[in-house]
Amino acid sequence: MSTEALVIVDFQNDFTPGGALAVPHGDEIAGRVRELAESGRFDLVVATRDWHPADHGSFAERGGPWPPHCVQDTPGAQLHDGAPTDRIDVIVDKGQDPGTDGYSGFEATELEQVLRDRGVDRVTVVGLATDYCVKNTALDALRKGFEVEVDRDGVRGIDVKPGDVEQALDEVRAAGGTVT
């Protein structure tokens, strides 16, 4: 028997339509994410939040690729209304270091420790966006020795370049993860 965690990546207002860095159709993951969170399959449900200082290095005004988004304690950084907050056991904030991208939920956070403390060996990743924070979180989980699944219905991507999403999923597969 595996001990399984559901990791919901960055299902936040700024990443959903109307937000500062909206992922197309990002709000549409709500039903699938809730279905998984309520499935009884997971021993632990974790939500990550992109949680940037106002001067974060990924913002265009600092030379980064993105408009300002998910600034700590702003409405845009709050979990989306569609997130299954009643089922979330732990919230992990990421991207707080102004000098790093913080795409991965494991980067400079307590996420690995949270999973280890619960004896988790298998992680299902859902959330936003497939080609950035979902991909990097899944790849880091694989590097750390977790079994990893990305649930397609539970993710949406940006596709800055068409094909980015498929390439991201290919990278997860190539690294040993599964995409279902």
Ligand SMILES: [Zn+2]
């Ligand atoms: Zn960010």
